[in-house]
Amino acid sequence: MGTLRLYWLDPYIYRFKARVESIFGRDVVLDGTYFYPQGGGQIYDTGTISDIKVVGVRREGDLILHTLESEPTFTVGSEVECLLDWDRRYRIMRLHSAAHLLYYAMQEEFGGECRPASPGLTDDKKSREDYLFKEKLDLQRLQRVEERVNELIKAGFEIRTWTEGEKRYWKIDPYPAMLCGGTHPKNTSEIGGVKVSRGKKPGAGKERIEITLLQHSL
Ligand SMILES: [Zn+2]
Incomplete structure (x- = not known):
């Protein structure tokens, strides 16, 4: 078994x-x-x-x-x-959930100009999410993405997860469900404030977006 x-x-x-x-x-x-x-x-x-x-x-x-x-x-x-190690796991599940919000905010800001390149990697320090970009990344637009992610966090959406057959889903109210087998807090407000920044370029046509928890949210 x-x-x-x-x-x-x-x-x-x-x-x-x-x-x-x-x-x-x-x-x-x-x-x-x-x-x-x-x-x-x-x-x-x-x-x-x-x-x-x-x-x-x-x-x-x-x-x-x-x-x-x-x-x-x-x-x-x-x-x-x-x-x-609960402190570590709690930071991971908050950062990992912030990566879900980043995905929606990236879609809203960049639409078809970018799409996820890999599942990314979240540890207790940061979330690293690689996106395929058609154009050079505009940092002012990335700033708007950060603002949107923080708005979604502050809005305090309930995070729902469930299993259907072999699949596991994640959802907050304004958006369609996503597949995810990770661990998440119950509400986006638990994530606290985050910083969204451009990381080291992972390769041609790609950009790495990093999320870290703000000091007061650690
Ligand atoms: Zn997840």
């Missing part, structure tokens, strides 16, 4: 007990987990399982593997205490 993806049921849980299903060296599979595995543009969670550091989380088929810093001291079948 696959690992239950509990982080979808409640993305605010950061302390939980789980049963160890299997162990492969330093990789541990639990019956269910609140640790998010890397994917869909969102980095994996860190924390501890039975006081041993979790240094990576990934999906393999329907299993989620937690890589520990050292060989586990527990055995298959035992119950373990798990703790996420």
Whole structure:
């Protein structure tokens, strides 16, 4: 049986007990987990399982593997205490949700002049989103994008997520639903203020847009 993806049921849980299903060296599979595995543009969670550091989380088929810093001291079948690094995860889920808002704001400002080039990558420091651009990026227009993202945050839209078959969706009221299997806060207002800036150019015809949380929102 696959690992239950509990982080979808409640993305605010950061302390939980789980049963160890299997162990492969330093990789541990639990019956269910609140640790998010890397994917869909969102980095994996860190924390501890039975006081041993979790240094990576990934999906393999329907299993989620937690890589520990050292060989586990527990055995298959035992119950373990798990703790996420919540401050880090909360920053990640806010920045990741800001990347959704960036997508809508980019569409509004640039329309067909740009489109996403990849799923991007959000960690706890910044969100990096690569867009294909037909023209040179106008920084004044990017400034308007930042203002729009902050407007959407302040408007306090409820963020809804749900599963349909194998697919997972994300939606706020003014916009159509998007596919996303990441973790998100309940309301855009939780994101706080963000800065949107141009990052290092990722390649010809592309621009990297970076989002960071403003100091007071850290
Ligand atoms: Zn998402």
